[in-house]
Amino acid sequence: MSIVRNRLLSVMVFIMTVLLLLGAGGRFNRAYGAEKNVVTTGSNVRLRSSASLDGEILASLPKGAALKETSRSGEWAAVNYNGKQGYVNTRFLADAAAFPDPAATANITPQTPVKTGGHVVCIDPGHQAKGDSKTEPNGPGSGVMKARVTGGTHGSVSGLYEYQLTLAVGEALKNELTARGYTVYMTRTSHDVNISNMERAQYAASVGAEISVRLHANGSTNPAVSGALALAPSAANPYVAGIAASSQSLSSKVLSGYCAATGMANKGVQANDTMTGMNWCTMPVTIIEMGFMTNPSDDANMANPDFQKKMAKGIADGIDAYF
Numbered sequence: 001m002s003i004v005r006n007r008l009l010s011v012m013v014f015i016m017t018v019l020l021l022l023g024a025g026g027r028f029n030r031a032y033g034a035e036k037n038v039v040t041t042g043s044n045v046r047l048r049s050s051a052s053l054d055g056e057i058l059a060s061l062p063k064g065a066a067l068k069e070t071s072r073s074g075e076w077a078a079v080n081y082n083g084k085q086g087y088v089n090t091r092f093l094a095d096a097a098a099f100p101d102p103a104a105t106a107n108i109t110p111q112t113p114v115k116t117g118g119h120v121v122c123i124d125p126g127h128q129a130k131g132d133s134k135t136e137p138n139g140p141g142s143g144v145m146k147a148r149v150t151g152g153t154h155g156s157v158s159g160l161y162e163y164q165l166t167l168a169v170g171e172a173l174k175n176e177l178t179a180r181g182y183t184v185y186m187t188r189t190s191h192d193v194n195i196s197n198m199e200r201a202q203y204a205a206s207v208g209a210e211i212s213v214r215l216h217a218n219g220s221t222n223p224a225v226s227g228a229l230a231l232a233p234s235a236a237n238p239y240v241a242g243i244a245a246s247s248q249s250l251s252s253k254v255l256s257g258y259c260a261a262t263g264m265a266n267k268g269v270q271a272n273d274t275m276t277g278m279n280w281c282t283m284p285v286t287i288i289e290m291g292f293m294t295n296p297s298d299d300a301n302m303a304n305p306d307f308q309k310k311m312a313k314g315i316a317d318g319i320d321a322y323f
């Protein structure tokens with residue numbers, strides 16, 4: 001019995017000692033060898049005359065106020081604020097090192113804002129120096145054979161060929177998109193290539209493009225016809241009905257951005273299921289017919305390098321809107 005009582009007693013003494021030490025620890029001020037720089041983490045933080053909510057309010061400190069903490073007791077810190085001694089609740093304090101002075105970081109040059117960084121875009125500047133009349137299937141499994149790539153139209157006043165205009169705008173678009181944080185691939189960067197429309201679609205898939213933007217210009221026997229339009233597959237397309245809705249959305253946004261930036265007349269998005277380059281696509285695709293090279297005004301505008309920058313900016317705005 002006595003052994004048990006003694007043991008019980010010693011256990012109780014031990015527990016009481018631990019409790020006493022823990023309690024006392026809270027009452028002992030933690031003194032620093034040197035002052036510690038702290039900042040207030042809230043607004044209207046009270047500086048009080050004593051370490052208690054009953055202490056007189058000496059000052060109301062703004063968020064981010066710099067204080068010298070001299071010691072800490074429980075949830076109260078003894079601080080010096082602009083020469084004034086007092087106490088602040090430690091819940092509203094943080095180590096100054098973790099909260100750099102905003103004035104010190106204000107001069108860091110902000111990064112160029114990236115709107116939709118990381119998305120992968122394939123640009124296909126339509127046509128090439130020489131068309132290729134050899135044929136290829138109009139879509140996967142299609143018995144309809146079409147020319148691999150046609151020659152395209154040309155400018156009535158500028159004398160530019162469509163393949164020259166589409167590459168010029170394609171390069172400007174690549175620069176614009178790259179500056180906005182996109183990853184950009186181009187089906188061609190020179191005129192002297194032979195890449196069929198089917199191969200252009202397959203290239204876009206091979207680089208992991210999320211969208212394919214195909215640049216073209218229109219031609220008409222009527223020189224008065226002008227303006228821009230976009231082509232997208234319809235929901236009834238036998239090959240790519242699954243990307244019809246997203247392609248129409250992409251087409252609509254790109255055409256809107258393009259017309260807003262250039263002032264070109266918006267002739268709308270047209271459904272088209274005959275384009276080999278779209279029928280082989282595996283991601284949302286749009287063909288932008290940027291204007292009529294057979295219209296003197298459209299042609300002169302589109303041949304102007306400054307105007308081409310507007311064209312590229314407008315298309316990029318539409319791509320931003322799509323993503």
Ligand SMILES: [Zn+2]
Nearest residue numbers: 126152216217
């Ligand atoms: Zn074309």
